[in-house]
Amino acid sequence: MKAKIFKSTQDLLREMPTGGKVKIDDIKYLKVLRDEYGFGTEDKGYLSFTFMDRLSLIESVRLKDCLDLLSPYPDKKSREHIANTHKDEKLNSYPVSRDFVLINTLDDFRLNGEVYTKSPFTSLGLSIKAHEIISIEHRQIVLVENLTLMANLASLKIPSSLKEALWIYRGDVHAGQQTGMAYELFRRFDHHQLICFSDLDPAGIQIAMTSGAQYWLSPLECEQAIKIRQNKQLAGVEQEWFDQKGAITYLEAKAQLPKQCQLAFDIMKTQHHTLQQEHMLSHDLALDLFEL
Structure with missing residues (x-):
């Protein structure tokens, strides 16, 4: 905007x-x-x-x-830019990390025509300057909602077609983890197969539909997945559905939702339950691609 x-x-x-x-x-x-x-x-x-x-x-x-209508429009500059004209390089600067994105893969990184070996250690991936990525030689690019998943890609039950995908963490609202650059990078390579992997909740559907992705990565058995939150052995109170009125309103205002999104939303409206990515991981749920 x-x-x-x-x-x-x-x-x-x-x-x-x-x-x-x-x-x-x-x-x-x-x-x-x-x-x-x-x-x-x-x-x-x-x-x-x-x-x-x-x-x-x-x-x-x-x-x-990635803009907040309740806050001023961002006009801050990088610390390097400010250092050219001012002694205080932090004055009205945006976080250094804003220029960077977190990426990961199950195999090697294939960027800018080169192959870079993945770390042998369990990690969240590589934090790199987004504008230095000129080309991506991975056919699929997956935008990931939650950080936990970035370190556990090998444990996900994903379609075989995603074994060589590049995964990008979308970031969150906290300082130093803003979403803007991740979305910019994701949408810049729209000639690739773009996939959004988000929570199975109204906000997750909204993220998928507004991300620019062509496919949504979500549990294969949607209804069974949502029922996991009804398990009495899981401690805590189910509150996610009731905390997402804005996303619910957004989805209800749409004349038509993509088929799987509509199915998931209808089940949620009946059950008042949702499912987060961490539960998909811990309960070993099979995931599949659904067209947006």
């Missing part, structure tokens, strides 16, 4: 914090919100939106663009 559209959207949400109605006319940013983010409901030249639409939009922009 460009800065001008971001700031106009931010002004709208601040002006109407509980929802409202605004005339569309030829206002560019409203058309972008409607067409690209499915925001609001259009009727007789007006765009109406609710408080839940507002929350859903904030979440969609966070996932798709």
Whole structure:
């Protein structure tokens, strides 16, 4: 999302914090919100939106663009850039790690026309500067939601076609682990087979649908997978479904979801249970590719 559209959207949400109605006319940013983010409901030249639409939009922009509509538009620079003109290289700088992505593979790394040997030790992978990757000689690229999985690729029950894939950690909201560069790298190689591996929950479906991926890597037996969380031997309270109202609203606003996403979402709405990637790993679930 460009800065001008971001700031106009931010002004709208601040002006109407509980929802409202605004005339569309030829206002560019409203058309972008409607067409690209499915925001609001259009009727007789007006765009109406609710408080839940507002929350859903904030979440969609966070996932798709790695931007927070509740914060200023990022204009920070690298520490190297700042050091050219200022004594304090940290002044208004973004984290050093923002330029880097975490990648891993089950075999060797094949990048920039070269083959690089994978470490013999169990590791999260390689943290490398994203812009130095000119070409990727892996046919499949998998965007991974949770960090735990990056160190346990060999333990996943994946289709044989993914044995030589390149896996990229999408990052999270914490400082030093931002998602922006991972998405940029992932989408830059859209002539590859792009796959999103996310949690089996509303937010995970939303991540998959907005990631730019062509396929979703998810449990082969969706209903049986979700039932794992009903196991009374698992301690704790099931809360994930109830904590994802923004993602639920986003999915419900879609006229049509990809087949497997719709199946999973329908089961979740009935069961009020979800399943995270760590459970897929620990319960040795078979995974498969589903078209988005």
